[in-house]
Amino acid sequence: MTTGTNSPQTSVDQMKSGMAVGIDGSAGSVAALKWALATDASWGPVTPVAVWQLPWWEVALAGSAAPVAYVRREHSIDEALDKILADESIPTGQRDRLADRIVLEGRTVPTLLEASAAHELLVVGTRERGAVADTVLGSVSIDCASQTKTPLAVVPHDGGNPDGPVVVGIDGSDNSARALGWVLEHIGDDVPVVALGAWSFVVHGAWQELPVVDDRSQVETREAVEAVVDQVCNDLGADRSRIVVEIDRADPRSALHAAGGDARLLVVGARGLSGWQHLVIGSVTTALLHQPVCPTIVIPGL
Numbered sequence: 001m002t003t004g005t006n007s008p009q010t011s012v013d014q015m016k017s018g019m020a021v022g023i024d025g026s027a028g029s030v031a032a033l034k035w036a037l038a039t040d041a042s043w044g045p046v047t048p049v050a051v052w053q054l055p056w057w058e059v060a061l062a063g064s065a066a067p068v069a070y071v072r073r074e075h076s077i078d079e080a081l082d083k084i085l086a087d088e089s090i091p092t093g094q095r096d097r098l099a100d101r102i103v104l105e106g107r108t109v110p111t112l113l114e115a116s117a118a119h120e121l122l123v124v125g126t127r128e129r130g131a132v133a134d135t136v137l138g139s140v141s142i143d144c145a146s147q148t149k150t151p152l153a154v155v156p157h158d159g160g161n162p163d164g165p166v167v168v169g170i171d172g173s174d175n176s177a178r179a180l181g182w183v184l185e186h187i188g189d190d191v192p193v194v195a196l197g198a199w200s201f202v203v204h205g206a207w208q209e210l211p212v213v214d215d216r217s218q219v220e221t222r223e224a225v226e227a228v229v230d231q232v233c234n235d236l237g238a239d240r241s242r243i244v245v246e247i248d249r250a251d252p253r254s255a256l257h258a259a260g261g262d263a264r265l266l267v268v269g270a271r272g273l274s275g276w277q278h279l280v281i282g283s284v285t286t287a288l289l290h291q292p293v294c295p296t297i298v299i300p301g302l
Contacts, residue, residue, distance in 0.1 A: 019039075023084065028126050164294070184233070264294065
C-alpha cells in the first residue's frame with residue numbers, strides 16, 4: 001500500500017490516468033468509490049485518496065507526544081480504508097481496478113485537488129444535507145467544483161439510473177461545448193446522449209391588454225444548442241445522430257435537476273453564459289451539486 005504524509009507528488013506521478021476517489025469513511029464516499037469501480041473499464045484504475053488532519057487542540061493537548069498522535073491517526077485511516085476496501089459487495093472484477101491508496105495529511109480540499117491533479121477524474125460523494133446546510137457548514141464537493149482543474153464527479157448515495165441517458169447542459173458557451181466533448185470522448189456509442197437547453201419566456205404588454213409571449217428565447221436557445229452540438233461533432237468526428245436535442249421552458253437549474261432524475265449521468269460546464277448564472281442564489285452548477293439526483297460531472301473551464 002502507498003501512503004504519504006508530506007506531499008502527494010510522488011504518488012501522483014505514478015498515476016497519469018484513471019480516477020481519484022476521495023474517501024473519508026462516510027456512506028457518501030463509499031457510494032462514490034463503488035460508483036467509480038462500476039464505471040466502464042476504459043475509464044482506468046481507481047485510486048482511493050484519504051486526507052486527514054489533526055485538530056489544533058488535539059496537537060496542543062498531545063504536547064511532546066504529538067508525533068505519536070500523528071502516527072496513530074494515520075494508522076487509524078489505513079485501518080478504516082482496509083475495512084472499506086474489504087466490502088464483500090464489491091465484485092471481484094471491479095476490485096481488480098483498485099490502485100494503491102494515497103493517504104495524505106493536510107487541509108481536505110487543496111490536498112485532495114493536488115493528489116488528483118494527474119488523474120482524469122476526481123470523484124467525491126455527498127452528505128446530502130441540503131442547500132442550507134451546505135452553505136452554512138461548507139461542502140467539499142462545492143469547494144472542489146469551484147477550484148478544480150480536473151473534471152469532478154459528485155455521486156449521490158443511490159448512484160443514478162444505470163439505464164438512463166447522459167444529459168448534458170448546453171447554453172451555447174465554450175464551457176458547455178467542452179462538457180459535450182467530454183461526454184462524446186468518454187461515453188460509449190451505445191449510450192443515448194441528450195443535449196438540454198433551457199429558457200424562460202418573456203411576457204410583453206400592459207396589464208389591460210392580452211399578454212404577448214415572446215418565443216424568441218426558445219428559438220435562440222435551440223439555435224445555440226444546435227450550434228454547439230454541430231461544432232463539437234464536427235471537431236471530434238462524432239456521430240451527430242446519437243445526440244437528441246431537447247429544449248425546456250424552465251429555469252436551467254430546474255430543467256437539469258428534473259432531467260437528472262432519469263439520467264445515468266448529468267454533465268455540465270463549470271461556468272456558463274450570464275443567463276445561466278444566478279448570483280444571489282448561486283450558479284447552476286452549485287445548485288445541482290447541493291442535492292445531486294444522479295452522478296453529476298463538472299467540466300472545468302480553461
